[in-house]
């Protein structure tokens with residue numbers, strides 16, 4: 081009879097790197113780290129209305145064209161700007177990284193107001209009408225916007 085020694089993974093025949101990758105993925109999901117889907121996020125972003133109560137969609141006020149101001153700032157390059165803003169001494173919110181900044185911008189728009197824009201203008205109830213996974217997806221999409 082064979083002695084059962086070694087890691088369980090070896091007995092399962094799964095390669096260790098795959099196992100490590102799977103475990104890290106579970107760990108990340110458990111920590112609530114941005115597990116969003118950027119493709120879903122872009123689809124949500126482009127909807128005319130969003131969320132349970134038909135809240136105004138992002139493109140009502142935001143453009144993806146560089147420099148095009150509708151009601152709010154253009155989102156061209158916002159992923160890169162988020163990373164800079166969160167490190168700037170003027171930043172007034174509580175996020176510590178780009179994903180956190182974008183999440184905060186959606187859920188608590190007045191925590192930090194983009195220069196040249198007024199507080200209280202961005203729709204302020206996304207926290208109530210969007211599911212957590214929808215916010216994750218939007219953040220994942222905005223993070224992909226890295227250049228103007």
Ligand code: HEC
Pocket residue numbers: 130136137138139140141142151152153154158161162165182185186189190192193194197198199200201202203206218222
């Ligand atoms: C009614 C208009 C309006 C709608 C709708 C709106 N926004 Fe905004 N948004 C603004 C304004 C105005 C600002 C700038 C003032 C501020 O920082 O709150 C802004 C700022 C932002 C910022 C920070 C941008 C930067 O350059 O740092 C992000 C990110 C953002 N909005 C995401 C969204 C997303 C995602 C949606 C859709 C779920 C959305 N917004 C819907 C008006 C809007």
